[in-house]
Amino acid sequence: MTTSSKNQLVPHGVPPVYFTFRSLEKLGVAHATTTRHCPGTAVWGEPQPLVGPEAVAALAGTGLDLRRLTWARQVHGADVVRATASGGFAGRADVLLTTEHSAPLAIFTADCLPVTVCDPDARVLALAHVGWRGTVAGAAQAAVAAVTQTGGRSSRLVVTIGPSIGPCCYEGDEPVVREFATAYPLTWERWVNPTGPGRFVLDLWAANEALMAAAGVEPARIENPRLCTACHPDLLYSYRKGNRGRLVTFAALP
Numbered sequence: 001m002t003t004s005s006k007n008q009l010v011p012h013g014v015p016p017v018y019f020t021f022r023s024l025e026k027l028g029v030a031h032a033t034t035t036r037h038c039p040g041t042a043v044w045g046e047p048q049p050l051v052g053p054e055a056v057a058a059l060a061g062t063g064l065d066l067r068r069l070t071w072a073r074q075v076h077g078a079d080v081v082r083a084t085a086s087g088g089f090a091g092r093a094d095v096l097l098t099t100e101h102s103a104p105l106a107i108f109t110a111d112c113l114p115v116t117v118c119d120p121d122a123r124v125l126a127l128a129h130v131g132w133r134g135t136v137a138g139a140a141q142a143a144v145a146a147v148t149q150t151g152g153r154s155s156r157l158v159v160t161i162g163p164s165i166g167p168c169c170y171e172g173d174e175p176v177v178r179e180f181a182t183a184y185p186l187t188w189e190r191w192v193n194p195t196g197p198g199r200f201v202l203d204l205w206a207a208n209e210a211l212m213a214a215a216g217v218e219p220a221r222i223e224n225p226r227l228c229t230a231c232h233p234d235l236l237y238s239y240r241k242g243n244r245g246r247l248v249t250f251a252a253l254p
């Protein structure tokens with residue numbers, strides 16, 4: 001882990017069972033991103049409960065009320081679903097929104113970006129699942145828009161980007177790059193670097209940071225510890241490294 005990730009991410013357990021962000025802790029937002037050392041988190045188990053008793057025990061220190069969890073079938077899009085107070089399966093969506101307190105949202109990732117967007121004063125929270133398709137579809141901006149349209153103010157937003165694949169490891173091919181170029185004709189070249197014939201490295205971190213900044217979030221309030229899933233296969237799940245597990249990112253309003 002880099003120095004900056006140590007400053008922003010707090011490991012819990014040895015080896016870490018989950019991470020938290022200092023910025024969200026300060027706001028009183030109960031949250032966690034699990035590692036591969038967290039037991040009892042199902043792989044795509046919807047619509048049955050996604051966290052087993054072992055996970056509830058392992059996450060007891062987070063303060064999350066997992067009985068009120070909301071989750072969705074993630075489809076690499078940018079649709080937003082609003083959670084209810086009681087939680088449950090929310091249908092097909094990649095952005096979850098809530099104004100309920102103590103009712104956690106959950107997003108599942110393995111290389112894709114788990115993005116948390118919170119306005120602590122307006123008491124609005126969103127979680128987004130953002131891979132390359134979600135970046136092209138605008139999922140991170142959709143999360144920002146959902147929060148601001150629900151009373152949030154963009155200047156107050158606190159955004160975190162959890163462990164996900166970095167430009168160190170994320171290769172794409174020409175069809176992917178073409179979709180980026182079509183979606184973002186003025187800026188895509190900043191996020192795509194050629195590495196060989198028909199091969200490119202994609203920087204989804206830089207892309208989503210820039211897209212959320214363009215959507216009104218103050219860049220200094222976007223926290224990205226730049227912890228790469230593919231660089232840490234012993235700690236995290238990476239789809240590209242052949243792991244079939246999922247990291248779970250939870251967050252709930254205080």
Ligand SMILES: [Zn+2]
Binds near residue numbers: 228230
């Ligand atoms: Zn990497």
